[in-house]
Amino acid sequence: MKSHPSTKVRAKEVGIELALALCSSVSILTTGGIIAVLLLESFRFFEEVSPSQLLFDTQWTPLFLDKHFGIWPLIAGTLLTSAIALSLSVPAGLIIAIYVSEFATERTRRFLKPILELLAGIPTIVYGYFALLFITPALQFVFPSIGSFNALSAGIAMGIMILPMMASLSEDAIYTVPRSLREGAYALGASKLQMIIGAVLPAAIGGITAAVILSAARAIGETMIVAIAAGQQPLLHFNPLAPVETMTAYIVQVSLGDTPHGTLEYHTLFVVAMMLFLLTMGLNMISLAIRERFKRMYR
Amino acid sequence: MKSSVAHKEIEAPSPTSETKTKTEEDARVDVATKKIKINVQNVELFYGTFKALHGINIAIPAREVTAFIGPSGCGKSTLLRSINRMNDLIDGVSLTGSITIDDQDIYAQGVDLIELRKRVGMVFQKSNPFPKSIYDNVAYGPRIHGIKDKDVLDDIVHKSLMRADLWREVQDRLHTSALDLSGGQQQRLCIARALAVNPEVLLMDEPASALDPRSTSKIEDLIGELRHDYTIVIVTHNMQQAARVSDSTAFFYEGSLVEVGRTKELFTKPREKQTEDYITGRFG
Ligand SMILES: Nc1ncnc2c1ncn2[C@@H]1O[C@H](COP(=O)(O)OP(=O)(O)O)[C@@H](O)[C@H]1O
Ligand SMILES: [Mg+2]
Numbered sequence: 001m002k003s004h005p006s007t008k009v010r011a012k013e014v015g016i017e018l019a020l021a022l023c024s025s026v027s028i029l030t031t032g033g034i035i036a037v038l039l040l041e042s043f044r045f046f047e048e049v050s051p052s053q054l055l056f057d058t059q060w061t062p063l064f065l066d067k068h069f070g071i072w073p074l075i076a077g078t079l080l081t082s083a084i085a086l087s088l089s090v091p092a093g094l095i096i097a098i099y100v101s102e103f104a105t106e107r108t109r110r111f112l113k114p115i116l117e118l119l120a121g122i123p124t125i126v127y128g129y130f131a132l133l134f135i136t137p138a139l140q141f142v143f144p145s146i147g148s149f150n151a152l153s154a155g156i157a158m159g160i161m162i163l164p165m166m167a168s169l170s171e172d173a174i175y176t177v178p179r180s181l182r183e184g185a186y187a188l189g190a191s192k193l194q195m196i197i198g199a200v201l202p203a204a205i206g207g208i209t210a211a212v213i214l215s216a217a218r219a220i221g222e223t224m225i226v227a228i229a230a231g232q233q234p235l236l237h238f239n240p241l242a243p244v245e246t247m248t249a250y251i252v253q254v255s256l257g258d259t260p261h262g263t264l265e266y267h268t269l270f271v272v273a274m275m276l277f278l279l280t281m282g283l284n285m286i287s288l289a290i291r292e293r294f295k296r297m298y299r
Numbered sequence: 300m301k302s303s304v305a306h307k308e309i310e311a312p313s314p315t316s317e318t319k320t321k322t323e324e325d326a327r328v329d330v331a332t333k334k335i336k337i338n339v340q341n342v343e344l345f346y347g348t349f350k351a352l353h354g355i356n357i358a359i360p361a362r363e364v365t366a367f368i369g370p371s372g373c374g375k376s377t378l379l380r381s382i383n384r385m386n387d388l389i390d391g392v393s394l395t396g397s398i399t400i401d402d403q404d405i406y407a408q409g410v411d412l413i414e415l416r417k418r419v420g421m422v423f424q425k426s427n428p429f430p431k432s433i434y435d436n437v438a439y440g441p442r443i444h445g446i447k448d449k450d451v452l453d454d455i456v457h458k459s460l461m462r463a464d465l466w467r468e469v470q471d472r473l474h475t476s477a478l479d480l481s482g483g484q485q486q487r488l489c490i491a492r493a494l495a496v497n498p499e500v501l502l503m504d505e506p507a508s509a510l511d512p513r514s515t516s517k518i519e520d521l522i523g524e525l526r527h528d529y530t531i532v533i534v535t536h537n538m539q540q541a542a543r544v545s546d547s548t549a550f551f552y553e554g555s556l557v558e559v560g561r562t563k564e565l566f567t568k569p570r571e572k573q574t575e576d577y578i579t580g581r582f583g
Contacts, residue, residue: 185439189416
């Protein structure tokens with residue numbers, strides 16, 4: 001009589017535990033699966049092209065007759081657009097975070113937060129067309145020589161896209177700075193600005209750094225905006241006014257084309273994806289390590 | 300039960316005419332022999348609608364240690380934080396009455412808070428070093444007040460750490476993180492940091508309550524050394540500590556000042572029954 005329901009409960013618990021374990025294993029299996037596919041297909045690529053060509057050639061022309069497999073033009077394109085995006089979103093995001101957490105009244109805060117969340121919710125393809133149809137024409141007033149596809153406009157759109165994330169993560173970091181540190185600075189006769197610069201920012205630097213790195217990972221992995229607005233010309237340069245091709249944009253280009261399955265061109269997809277994966281995973285791990293280190297520092 | 304007894308005693312204040320004369324006598328002696336540094340007059344403080352201080356009057360002599368004692372929640376920290384206007388940072392705080400330092404009303408219009416806090420340093424209950432190097436912690440105050448010259452800063456850092464009795468322990472690692480110091484060292488660093496802006500008054504809110512006995516006695520020794528050069532006000536819930544380090548003691552209860560006097564007298568011959576009950580451990 002008594003043991004019957006308890007075994008039932010027990011069975012239910014085991015069932016729930018199993019379901020939860022299954023769910024979490026899905027993410028591990030997915031990651032494992034992605035790595036396996038990337039490794040396997042990249043391996044096929046390296047059967048035909050030596051790794052040294054990938055690293056030391058300066059041209060990327062796998063779709064042409066005269067094939068070159070130097071990854072640097074794609075990396076340069078990625079870094080250029082990402083750098084433009086970050087040089088916009090990091091300072092602006094930080095200023096917004098400081099303003100919202102230290103200066104804004106409750107009313108302004110209630111007004112600003114939803115706007116940021118709205119920005120964060122816009123699909124990136126919208127940002128892509130915004131860059132192509134609005135930012136680029138606007139830039140043409142300032143730089144008449146700018147191409148209709150260029151790194152600058154894509155970078156700016158990407159910066160706006162990343163801004164909410166940067167601002168919100170930085171605000172979290174600033175918010176967790178203990179009150180006692182602020183009071184310590186004030187008690188020494190600091191003004192509000194001195195208190196922020198001398199006490200709050202150094203204490204929040206761990207979280208802010210993590211925010212910057214996550215923003216960088218986001219920029220590097222962003223696809224739609226650069227595919228639409230930055231162009232598809234893998235050229236090795238750092239001119240923001242000229243078109244570039246990022247790693248992600250290349251993947252889109254090949255995926256949308258009619259590259260036959262199993263060919264060398266097809267395998268380049270996975271090599272590029274592999275590089276991208278390594279880059280963003282590396283950044284995420286650095287960000288995690290930094291957060292852990294600073295968490296220990298402040299208990 | 301306990302608190303209701305205590306409450307009764309408050310509702311029936313029983314200063315006999317004899318004790319009243321004594322109070323006045325004492326006050327006269329203090330004024331005659333000691334310069335008053337901080338004068339608190341009729342201070343009432345509200346957190347919103349909650350009245351935390353009830354008409355406090357207390358004169359704090361210069362270059363002495365004054366201890367604030369009393370059960371938790373009686374308003375010791377609140378009064379202490381009124382002396383450097385730290386309570387201004389809390390929304391909804393209002394204060395009436397006046398507090399003067401060297402006869403200058405610190406709540407008067409146009410008082411420069413930065414100047415005030417330069418003159419009135421503060422050490423907190425929980426040590427709060429900035430996440431910077433030991434050197435940068437001590438140099439923070441002088442730097443925000445405009446000192447840039449490296450030699451001058453070096454000198455201030457050295458002297459402040461010496462005064463806080465920390466120099467010997469940290470001289471080889473001035474540029475390592477202050478957060479790697481032990482709790483007691485961190486608190487002495489905070490004292491050094493406060494001394495570096497050359498204050499006249501030092502407010503200490505239970506500076507040793509989070510420390511082990513050895514670190515506590517170091518802090519107490521330090522207070523003993525600083526007393527001649529600074530006006531020190533220390534909040535403590537440890538009566539032995541108050542007896543050891545202070546020249547005069549003020550006993551607070553539920554937002555009121557019950558009794559203030561020379562420490563020795565207050566602990567041996569308290570005038571008020573409540574004070575006696577508290578120092579003999581009958582409540583609080
Ligand atoms: N920021 C605050 N807001 C509202 N009430 C407060 C605040 N700080 C202290 N109080 C109240 O004021 C009274 C005195 O507090 P406090 O000065 O911290 O006491 P003590 O330092 O003697 O323990 C307590 O009842 C406390 O709850
Ligand atoms: Mg207190």
